Amino acid sequence: MGGxxxxxxxxxxxxxxxxxxxxxxxxxxxxxxxxxxxxxxxxKADAANCVCACMDRIDLLVIHFNKLFAEVDSPFKLCDILNxxxxxxxxIDMLAKIYEVPYKEKSDSSCFNEIGIDGNGTDEKxxxxxxxxxxxxxxxxSRHQSYQGIESxxxxxxxxxxxxxxxxxxxxxxxxxxxVEKADYAIVVYRNDMExxxxxxxxxxxxxxxxxxxxxxxxxxxxxxxxxxxxxANQLKGENISLPESFENYDLYLxxxxxxxxxxxxxxxxxxLNEWKTILHSYFEDQVLDKYLVDYxxxxxxxxxxxxxxxxxxxxxxxxxxxxxxxxxxGIPSDYAYSCSKLVYxxxxxxxxxxxxxxxxxxxxxxxxxxxxxxxIDEVEVFKKEGINIAxxxxxxxxxxxxxxxxxxxxxxxxxxxxxxxxxxxxxxxxYVYLQLRILPQN
Numbered sequence: 001m002g003g004x005x006x007x008x009x010x011x012x013x014x015x016x017x018x019x020x021x022x023x024x025x026x027x028x029x030x031x032x033x034x035x036x037x038x039x040x041x042x043x044k045a046d047a048a049n050c051v052c053a054c055m056d057r058i059d060l061l062v063i064h065f066n067k068l069f070a071e072v073d074s075p076f077k078l079c080d081i082l083n084x085x086x087x088x089x090x091x092i093d094m095l096a097k098i099y100e101v102p103y104k105e106k107s108d109s110s111c112f113n114e115i116g117i118d119g120n121g122t123d124e125k126x127x128x129x130x131x132x133x134x135x136x137x138x139x140x141x142s143r144h145q146s147y148q149g150i151e152s153x154x155x156x157x158x159x160x161x162x163x164x165x166x167x168x169x170x171x172x173x174x175x176x177x178x179x180v181e182k183a184d185y186a187i188v189v190y191r192n193d194m195e196x197x198x199x200x201x202x203x204x205x206x207x208x209x210x211x212x213x214x215x216x217x218x219x220x221x222x223x224x225x226x227x228x229x230x231x232x233a234n235q236l237k238g239e240n241i242s243l244p245e246s247f248e249n250y251d252l253y254l255x256x257x258x259x260x261x262x263x264x265x266x267x268x269x270x271x272x273l274n275e276w277k278t279i280l281h282s283y284f285e286d287q288v289l290d291k292y293l294v295d296y297x298x299x300x301x302x303x304x305x306x307x308x309x310x311x312x313x314x315x316x317x318x319x320x321x322x323x324x325x326x327x328x329x330x331g332i333p334s335d336y337a338y339s340c341s342k343l344v345y346x347x348x349x350x351x352x353x354x355x356x357x358x359x360x361x362x363x364x365x366x367x368x369x370x371x372x373x374x375x376x377i378d379e380v381e382v383f384k385k386e387g388i389n390i391a392x393x394x395x396x397x398x399x400x401x402x403x404x405x406x407x408x409x410x411x412x413x414x415x416x417x418x419x420x421x422x423x424x425x426x427x428x429x430x431x432y433v434y435l436q437l438r439i440l441p442q443n
Contacts, residue, residue, distance in 0.1 A: 007069040007208045009062045013218050017095075018055050020222045025265030025316060026232050027051070027225050032098040047098045054091040061088045062215075069208060075158035078185050078202065079135040085211045086131060092217055101224045103217060111210040116146030123210050130202060133187050134158060151191045153198075159186040161201075229265075236264045237314045250301075251277060257304075261311055266319045271350040274357070275325060276300065278348065281361045282435060288422065292439040300324060328437040332416050339390070339412035345405040346413075346434035366427045368406060376401055377426055380414040390415060406430055419443055 021027045032047040061084055068081050096103060107122050115121040129144040133155040141153045161183050180186070183201035191198055241260050244253040254276060258269045280297055284290040303324045310318040329340040348360045366373065376397060383393035397403065397411055410426050413433060417424050420440045426433060 007066075007204070009065050009212060009215055011059070011062045011066075013215065014055060014058045014062060017218045017222045020225055021051065021055070024225050024229050026229055027099070029265060030098055051095065051098060054095050058088060058091050058218075061091070065211070069204065073160075075134075075160060075185065078158060081204075081207060081211075082127070082131040083135055085127070085207070088211065089214045092214060092221070095221050096217065099221055099224055099228070101221045105213070111213060112206050114147070117149050118146050121146040123213075127207075127210055130187060130200060133189060133200065148191075151193050154190045155187055156190065157188050159188065160184070161186055232265070233314045237312070241308060241312050243308075250280065254304075257308065257311075261319070264311060264314065266311060266316060272324065274348075274350040274355050276304065277357045278360050278431070279325065279435070279438075281357050282432070283361070284432070285364070286425070289425075289436065289439070292422075292441075293435070296439040299326075326438065328434070329416065331442045332419055336390070336416050338394075339415045342409050342412045343434060343437065345409035346430040348431055360429075360431050363429045364432060365429055366406075366433075367429070368404075370427060372401065373407060373410060373426060376403070376407060376411055377414050380411055384415070384418075409433075413437070 028048045028051075030047045030051070031044050032050070033042045034045055034050070035041070036043050064084060065081075065088070068077060068084070093103070095101075106124060109115050109122050109126070111123045112126045114126045116125070125144065125146055129141070129147045132138075132141045132144065133153065138155045141148065141155070161180065179201040182203050182205070184204045185202040187200040187202060189198040189200060242253075242256060244250055247253040247256065254273055258273045261267060261269050279300055282293065284293055303322070307319065307322055307324060310322060329336075329343065332340055349355065379397055379400075380393070383396075394411070398408070401407065403411065409430070410433060413424055413426070416437075419442050420437070421443055422436075422440045424433065424436050424440075428436075
């Protein structure tokens, strides 16, 4: 009988595949062909969700398999092994299809050594044949010509051979003694061209060997992903990214450049693009502020040039970690961390699909109750002079005014204003209040 007690599918294999997928710059961008449920036609779509589903399912199947193989206690255990085994194979085949990795041993028959009546049988065909008899089509197995010829087959039950002594069965099987001794199950099969039943002997040794072999195909798919990453990076490194001078205006260059970043597997910068454009199209009527803004715009454009060079060199680490716009509160003491964290209330919604730069840059002034705002800002100044604890003062202000996000952010700006060399204009719009923190030098 089989040595099933020792059978273990190594869960590390799928974990390593997942690490390779997560570490790849291009694997998640793969587009593959799928079937439309409504008309059965093929169509192309992003494959990332399918890949993640396959990896998650494989994780669960490996855990389940290692429990299933622990003991042979019923015919239904064999059905589970065959069914879940095919699901595991389907997951791996899907990954191979997506990443275009051919399974080179499709014609192999070394696990079951069953080439069938016509000599065209393979391990894959034989596995599907016994699965059909045991579980999928036990009363209508008719698609496996290599093993059943021109006759339909029907399977009434499966005998467990481990720990049993079926004397009558053993007499019938006498001519197949060698097969019986190695088998864990016997599939009973009826055919119209036989007076007695046909028996197919199933060894868990062979089944496990086949499933493990198909599972290990993950290694080849993983290697193919890693190899493709290197090839694509080298190829893209040789493809020049057009410079700003090639475009009618800088906005068109930025649109193109962000597309190149994505095409090269370096991330989706669409939201950053909205921010860059907003900065570059902003302006202050105050000459001092506008001078600082011009300097900041020059810095932004120089940083974009550095990013351009990093993308051209396919320097993933640089592109991932490089900060184009900078941190407006990097020099503020940690005691004011709460105040700094609320400045996001002033930012536009870069992620909004309907975002328009002009909606932000052309709206310069605060549209709320200005007298109420001035009163709040004045209270902060009083609390600061009196040395009142920030947290306590904030609670008092919020209780008194029941502030909205825009007002609350300005209250917090007032707390940190002392660290800047130029006073903040609170009556500008949310964006222009925030932008002052970006451009003004700190003490």
